[in-house]
Amino acid sequence: MIKINDLEFSVSDGRHGRKKLIQVDELNISQGSFVLITGETGSGKSTLLSLIGGMNRPTSGTVKVLDRTISKLSDHFLSEYRREQIGFLFQFFHLIDNLSVFDNIALALVPYNLSFSALQQRVELVVKQVGLKGKEDFIAQNLSGGERQKCALARAIINNPSILIADEPTANLDKAAKLALLELLYSFNRNGMTVLVVSHDPLFEDNAIIDQKIVMSSGKVIAL
């Protein structure tokens, strides 16, 4: 499902040359798997996620997702790819603080030009799925950490993506919220969604739900 070949991503080092952030010769991730990506800070985990998620384009090499080479897509198609195939979950939730739960989730549907009633229906459905029913009108900044992450998760899955990308999703949550989130991620995974998680959390390590573990160091995959 996800096929990476000769992938290289570098950025300008501000002086003469370029700094190589990641170099992956080959990496395959099968559809519907639960993948954990680990490694020390600065090892290139988040960069790898950004390349799979279409947030960055590689300097060289290819990233193929569902038989589509996303590394060569224009911004228009890359945005469409992020909208339709990818759901993002961040460590710091990244909600728009002054908007309500409903509005934060519905923002992901705005590009579809849906009628308000259709939009409302879909939001209600995911709100129920993540367990935020009754809190649609709450302002995001007034929610607890666990609720904010649930809201972010609802926004990530509202377009029913093929891949859910989570970058340190449990780092700012208490134990109960972590377990609740893990349960939700697992339930989506069981329904066929590929879940890619970057985490140092022991909760994910040696957990039976993990199908594949990728260890990175200095921008390279050192263990699969």
Place this chain on the structure above:
Amino acid sequence: MFNISFIKFSLKMMFSSRRELIAVFMLYTCLIFILSSFFLMKNSLFNAFDHLIDGKPELIIQNMQGGKAVNTPLSWADEILEIDGVGQVYPRLFGTYFFEQGRDFFTLVGFSLLEESYDSEIQSIIDGVDFKSFQNQEGIYVGLGVQKLLRSHYYTDSFSFFYGSGKKLTLPILGHFSKKSQLETNDLILLSKQSIRLILNIDENFATDLVANIPNPAEKVIVATKVRELFPNARILDIVDLKVNMKRNYDIFGGTFFALFLLPLVAFLILFYTKISALTEKGRSQVAILRAIGWEIPLVMSWHLFNAFFIASLAYMVGVLCSYFFVFTLNAPGLSQLFLGQANLSASFNFTAVIPLETLFYLFIVTVFPYTLASVIPIYRSSIVSPLEVLR
């Protein structure tokens, strides 16, 4: 792209940053209010000014002695009439009268019901005057500024002029001029020729000046030369001279006007610069979130275009409406003095509502569009950056 959901969420996101929104809105409204007030005042004044200029006669002939204008002999009129190209010659009677109690000057203009026609200036003044009131009795017709000043000194029905060595002439106030003609009639008192001759001590054989009507404007210079040959001490003014004189009067205020006009303009530039150069961390984060969840660059930019256009248009409308109220209802307290320093009783001039649609349209173009476009530049810059770099 601009469906109901888009507009609804754009407005929601905009109103979610209320403090910032109110600050920008207030600042922008104030700037537009100041600019619009200047334009409305200038337009109203120049409209009245144009009206005044249009009514001016072609040539004015004054008798000069030692560089000072003195009364003009009526016998000059007969000689001037014999010059080829001269249509008619009218004698005019006018002058200033010092109202001691009010410590201000009035302009007296004399007219006669028996004369069939007047020069165009007097004609423009007496338009709207109720002549029936003059048929029955001697009296005066006053400008609104005069009326106000007289009332404040309890002259409501009549006014007493003092002339000669302590003599008094009391005349009833028969009416007042309309607000429309206020720029030219504000400090004016219209009265009979007999009365003005008495008050200003003008002999029967003299007038204040003469006005020659020249049907063919091309002959104006020749006629002026011939008049000067006949009367070497005559001063001849034509409409061009008057325009130059009046323009000069208004130019006195040009510098101040420019300085005050520059102030909001500089504020605009600062606002634009702030808009162009920086986007707050919150703003960058919002753009990155929207990009991450699949909003395309044009959609993100449309969202900001819509927001900026909405705020700027609303501020424009409120600013213009406030300035309309400030200028035409409150009569621009504080700012009107800038324009009206040179006339007698100038402070009492009322701005007549004239909507300069073209000027307001240009104001809309130069204020709303640059702001709207300026706000999109930092959004574009943030949109092309990888969302992950901002959100990390």
